[in-house]
Amino acid sequence: MMAARSSVEEGTPEDPAAGSRPPARSLPVLAGALAAGWVLPAALISLGVGILVLPLLVLAVASLLRVGGVLLDRLVAAALVVAGGVLVLGLLFSVWPWGIDPIPTSGGLFTVVVLTGWLGRRIPRLPLRFRPSDLMVVGTTYVMWHYLYKPLIGKGPGWRLEFLTTAEDRLNHFSYFVGIQHVGGYNFLHQEAAKAYMMSPAEGVYPQGTHFLLAWVDSLVRSAADLGAPLDTMNRYLLYVLAAYALLGTALVWAARWIGGPRLRGWRTAAVCGTVAALVFSSNYTHLVIHGFDSTVVGLLMVALLAAFMVRPAMGTVEFLLVAALGLITVTYVYNLFGAVAGLAVVGALVVHRRRFRRAHWLRYALAAAVALGIAGLPSLVSVLSELDVASTSNLGGPSVGADRAILIGGLLLGALAALSPTLRRTATGQALFVVVLATGVAVGGFAWWQIRTIGQVSYYFEKLAGTGIVIALISIGAVGPLLRTVSPARVPVLRRRISDAVLSVLAVATALSLFAGVQWGMDSFKGMPSAWRNNPLMAWSRGDAWSDIGPRDGATVMGDLDGIQGPMMVLYSNDDYKNLKSTWLAALLRSRGGDMLPLYETHWVNIGAAERAEPEHKAAMEHVKKAAEKLGEPMTVVVADQATGDRMRRELAGFQPQITIVVKPGNNWVQPWERSFPGV
Numbered sequence: 001m002m003a004a005r006s007s008v009e010e011g012t013p014e015d016p017a018a019g020s021r022p023p024a025r026s027l028p029v030l031a032g033a034l035a036a037g038w039v040l041p042a043a044l045i046s047l048g049v050g051i052l053v054l055p056l057l058v059l060a061v062a063s064l065l066r067v068g069g070v071l072l073d074r075l076v077a078a079a080l081v082v083a084g085g086v087l088v089l090g091l092l093f094s095v096w097p098w099g100i101d102p103i104p105t106s107g108g109l110f111t112v113v114v115l116t117g118w119l120g121r122r123i124p125r126l127p128l129r130f131r132p133s134d135l136m137v138v139g140t141t142y143v144m145w146h147y148l149y150k151p152l153i154g155k156g157p158g159w160r161l162e163f164l165t166t167a168e169d170r171l172n173h174f175s176y177f178v179g180i181q182h183v184g185g186y187n188f189l190h191q192e193a194a195k196a197y198m199m200s201p202a203e204g205v206y207p208q209g210t211h212f213l214l215a216w217v218d219s220l221v222r223s224a225a226d227l228g229a230p231l232d233t234m235n236r237y238l239l240y241v242l243a244a245y246a247l248l249g250t251a252l253v254w255a256a257r258w259i260g261g262p263r264l265r266g267w268r269t270a271a272v273c274g275t276v277a278a279l280v281f282s283s284n285y286t287h288l289v290i291h292g293f294d295s296t297v298v299g300l301l302m303v304a305l306l307a308a309f310m311v312r313p314a315m316g317t318v319e320f321l322l323v324a325a326l327g328l329i330t331v332t333y334v335y336n337l338f339g340a341v342a343g344l345a346v347v348g349a350l351v352v353h354r355r356r357f358r359r360a361h362w363l364r365y366a367l368a369a370a371v372a373l374g375i376a377g378l379p380s381l382v383s384v385l386s387e388l389d390v391a392s393t394s395n396l397g398g399p400s401v402g403a404d405r406a407i408l409i410g411g412l413l414l415g416a417l418a419a420l421s422p423t424l425r426r427t428a429t430g431q432a433l434f435v436v437v438l439a440t441g442v443a444v445g446g447f448a449w450w451q452i453r454t455i456g457q458v459s460y461y462f463e464k465l466a467g468t469g470i471v472i473a474l475i476s477i478g479a480v481g482p483l484l485r486t487v488s489p490a491r492v493p494v495l496r497r498r499i500s501d502a503v504l505s506v507l508a509v510a511t512a513l514s515l516f517a518g519v520q521w522g523m524d525s526f527k528g529m530p531s532a533w534r535n536n537p538l539m540a541w542s543r544g545d546a547w548s549d550i551g552p553r554d555g556a557t558v559m560g561d562l563d564g565i566q567g568p569m570m571v572l573y574s575n576d577d578y579k580n581l582k583s584t585w586l587a588a589l590l591r592s593r594g595g596d597m598l599p600l601y602e603t604h605w606v607n608i609g610a611a612e613r614a615e616p617e618h619k620a621a622m623e624h625v626k627k628a629a630e631k632l633g634e635p636m637t638v639v640v641a642d643q644a645t646g647d648r649m650r651r652e653l654a655g656f657q658p659q660i661t662i663v664v665k666p667g668n669n670w671v672q673p674w675e676r677s678f679p680g681v
């Protein structure tokens with residue numbers, strides 16, 4: 001009975017070729033397709049429009065997949081497969097002579113696509129079917145991007161750095177991103193060379209999937225392998241991060257709809273998509289952008305897509321295994337901590353949907369699983385074998401973005417309730433959803449128990465892992481929609497029924513935005529207080545409230561004042577040590593010297609430079625200046641904003657080795673409050 005219900009609900013998408021004789025393999029067709037796979041991207045890149053290679057690649061993959069029956073669903077699956085393919089082939093790109101140059105990498109990717117289609121005898125075909133709710137999914141992207149990009153409109157490159165430098169974590173991520181472009185591949189495969197661009201041992205221990213994907217996309221955007229001006233590169237990177245967060249919101253809305261399946265129709269689809277979108281718009285997770293948690297954003301995006309396809313794999317068996325393998329690899333490469341939830345979800349889904357696999361092919365499946373697990377675990381293995389202490393690192397503290405406990409707990413319980421309802425519990429979708437929800441709860445709860453047992457509280461990495469719980473909770477809302485059954489009156493005219501459904505859909509979206517996003521539709525707030533919608537983090541970002549003080553607001557500090565200084569440099573434009581750390585880091589990255597920051601991290605305790613300080617504070621700060629120079633083991637330059645402080649430092653450092661040169665740049669004092677420099681906890 002279960003197998004019957006599973007096949008009806010999860011049945012593979014309509015394929016006109018299903019059951020017919022596979023097309024013959026034609027060598028001339030293969031040769032032509034291979035040639036086109038190199039000539040077309042090379043031509044686009046040569047014309048300076050290399051970014052068009054990306055949608056063409058997604059369309060090519062989508063035309064060979066047999067997933068769902070709607071174009072948008074097919075494109076989402078193809079995007080996940082392309083991301084995984086880029087990360088896997090990135091291992092090859094990292095060791096061949098061309099690095100991540102856009103022409104050979106694009107040609108290599110298209111070659112794999114062509115050979116896969118030819119060997120599998122797949123005829124390229126795209127479903128030209130759409131659903132009205134596609135507009136809500138795409139609309140989520142528009143709304144998110146509108147508010148995320150709004151504070152950057154009209155601002156030049158220097159001004160935009162105010163939003164790049166909201167936290168030191170983003171400066172770290174940017175260094176990994178440019179490191180990959182400089183060394184031509186994964187940093188962990190070029191560790192000695194990568195040390196020049198980032199704080200060691202990050203080159204070997206930090207997951208680099210996000211940075212590799214963005215670096216490859218950046219090569220397409222520039223249609224070149226060189227980085228260009230560092231300031232322009234920083235601006236592009238900021239846009240990529242904002243786009244990733246907009247896509248995270250879109251992925252959550254799409255995933256909820258996908259899990260709802262073909263029975264999620266009409267106003268119920270609007271209710272589900274509107275509710276998830278409202279929760280996304282009002283979420284505190286915009287703080288992930290402010291805190292510079294770039295890999296977390298992309299990791300949660302990939303978890304949403306993978307979990308959705310594992311719950312309802314409306315695709316062929318080959319596609320199911322391909323999505324499971326590449327999705328798991330993508331998650332572990334982007335943020336290996338999330339691999340705990342992703343791995344449990346994949347294993348659980350494979351068990352629930354085991355009837356799809358032929359027993360005669362068990363050896364083939366086992367071999368494929370072993371290869372996938374080996375590739376997925378490679379970066380984490382390198383991390384452990386390098387300098388990563390898993391136990392101590394897992395308990396680190398730091399600024400966190402807390403997972404909303406109401407959504408985390410209530411959402412997972414709601415997902416379990418829907419999965420166990422009489423309508424779903426006998427279906428493969430219901431069983432897979434329950435397994436995924438249970439696995440997420442066990443992983444998040446188990447990690448919380450371990451942290452409380454070892455350090456007495458949950459900390460930084462718990463909140464990161466709990467983000468996967470938020471993702472699963474939100475996409476599980478899709479399973480609730482089909483339970484809202486309605487009985488249409490018999491013989492109701494089609495036009496009348498459609499009008500009624502459209503009215504109910506509008507009301508459902510308006511209700512969701514009012515209840516969950518705090519939208520008040522123009523009504524005055526109680527006693528003139530700002531509305532919940534106005535005060536949520538996304539709206540605050542759109543007003544520019546999250547900008548970070550980096551000196552003069554026209555960016556003069558970083559665009560011209562530091563030219564001509566070639567070696568290691570410490571920048572002290574404030575009596576706030578954290579501001580000095582960020583300005584020093586920014587100056588290092590703008591001169592492609594991110595590796596200097598390992599010894600220059602001593603700046604975190606240097607709170608002089610903008611005005612004279614009392615003797616105890618000045619003396620303590622000077623000890624860290626000297627310690628940084630000693631760790632560097634070479635001459636360095638210290639740039640200060642205050643003339644008196646500069647003169648005093650020259651006298652005290654006379655004869656010190658390694659030599660420290662003091663340069664005074666008056667007028668660059670950072671004057672904003674401390675909160676502008678650090679987004680808080």
